[in-house]
Amino acid sequence: MAVQHETELYPPLKKFFEERGYSIKSEVRHCDLVGIRPGSDQPLIVEMKKTFNLPLLLQGLERQKLSAEVYLAVERNRTKRGAHNQRWSEITLLCRRLGLGLITVTHYKTKAPFVEILCSPGDKVIVPSAKIIKTRASRLITEFNERSGDYNVGGSHGTKLVTAYxxxxxxxxxxxxxxxxxxxxxxxxxSGVGSAAAILQRNYYGWFRRIARGRYALTPEGREGLALYSGVTDGWARVASAAEAEEPSPAEPPDRPSAN
Incomplete structure (x- = not known):
């Protein structure tokens, strides 16, 4: 059951930490939840948000100036499948790297909320650096090298990209x-394309038509594709013309000496 306000996270968090011996008070010096255990001068600080986001993370880093025991608390909504704030293993890894604790609160219609600590502040867990997957890195470099130029705009979404293929x-x-x-x-x-036969047979864009055994022609969609990407093909033509202009002309044969 989704919460409407982040204040709905406070009662179950307060109860959770009181059961563990903390005295809890809210909104102390701009901190959402502060707890003190008897005999300890290290305060517990919890910052709450309905979803995990950058402002929450920055709040947690700021609170580390006040205490080493800082938690971030968010709702765990079981219906938001695929949302970025449901990638708990990755979010937990991020919090571990930053020395922050992470708590999720799951609300139900017919039973009490469930509070779960995914990681604690300063967990003594060695978090390895991300492992580079060599095959993926190789594909990235190959794609970069096989593109003849930069025809896309970084950050584009929902647009057809000019890939090497x-x-x-x-x-x-x-x-x-x-x-x-x-x-x-x-x-x-x-064309100079070694994989031309495979491209014709696959016909991924619908640009080609097999008209007879071993014979292919361009479809109307193919002509439209050439028109759509004329900026790319015109660039190739300009590069080719410039290269031809730079080629030295063949030297003229020397004059034959006249016979005396």
Missing amino acids: RERALRVALALLEGGELAPREVRER
Whole structure:
């Protein structure tokens, strides 16, 4: 059952820590919950939010200037599947790295809320650095190197990206546009794309059509694709023209000496 206000987290947290010997008071010097155990001068501090977010995390770091026993408390809503604040293992790892405790409070319709400590402040747990997955890192570098330029805008969402695969498909489409009906071998030679046959057969974008055994042509969708990404293909043409202009012209043969 989702809570409406973060104040609904306070009663179960107060009860939880009072049962463990703390004297609890709320809103002490801007701290949501403060607890003191008899004979201890180290205060317990708990900051609460309905969901885990950056302001809560920053509050926790600020409270570490007052005490080493700082917890962040959030609701654990079982219905919010896939939400970022439900990735408890990752959130717990983050809190461990920062020396913060993490508590979740689960509310129910017919029974008392359940309070669970996922990690405690200063847990003596060695948290290893993230392990680099070499295959994924290799794919990242390969994708970077196989792109001919930077045709996307960082931070884009829901837009069609110019990937290395799309670039290869565009080169294949250009070859068919210029050469008409071609065999995969001819497309490979014209486009310079070694995987041309696989791209034609897979036809991921619907740009190609098999018109006979071993013969392919460009579809209307393929022409639309070339028009849509004309900025990319025009850039290739400019680069090719510049490269040709820089090539030295062949030297003229020396004049043959005249016979005396």
